Amino acid sequence: MSLIGETKQSILLRLREEPAHGYDLAKELDISSGYVYQHLQELQDEGMIEVYEDETEGRQRTSYHLTENGELLLKALGE
Template identity: 60%
Template sequence: MSDPSEIPVLPLSELPVSSFKQMGLVPETKVRILEALEEEPAHGYLLAEKLGLSHGYIYTHLKELREEGMIEVVEESEGKKVYGLTQNGEYLLLALTDLE
């Protein structure tokens, strides 16, 4: 996939999110990660601990979410990447939580 910074930011009205969660297109784990990152940026180990998931499982989802343009590295120090939501990630989370 191309560089995530090249993914265009779409207005919420253009995101086809109404059926994402219902159809299982956005797995619950990814939604939980997005919700945690909405609260505060975090590195993978902290997310794994907070969500009760294995490190390998978290990093697989973080990689996918980054490639999809939903999250980005907001800080990197001592070999740890701190992730935060992109604008598209915020829009997706907003749309998914509005469905509930």
Template identity: 60%
Template structure:
């Protein structure tokens, strides 16, 4: 194995299996990817997304906020049954990311 020392970070690259390197790399976390996949079906609110992808309804909002800040999703608010509901939907950037990741 090749070892590299950079600053205070020590890491290694297993050069004998380069395909393993790429299979372990990720541009986006699995939960965020699942959210984007779910939003391909159309706008949804956070609780419905969490239920569909099997994530906690509390933790999903951290991911949703980050995806919004990254420009991958947009949020709209609508009044339903006297309550404000947030709906999340893919942006063009989110669609392009899914396409780039082979998630057509």
């Protein structure tokens, strides 16, 4: 039995590499943007990721970062 689903685990593993935007995560993981944003909200609510607002090329963008709790969860899962 896994503590989290495969998609959430994939998101956390990707964010371990570097922060990312939701659209990029959806594209890289080949899942719908609606689905990725649902998972990102749940991971944020669970304290596994943090959300940062930044300005890129004059546009506000949201990036997602792995938290210490997210890192601990990945370690607990053997990742």
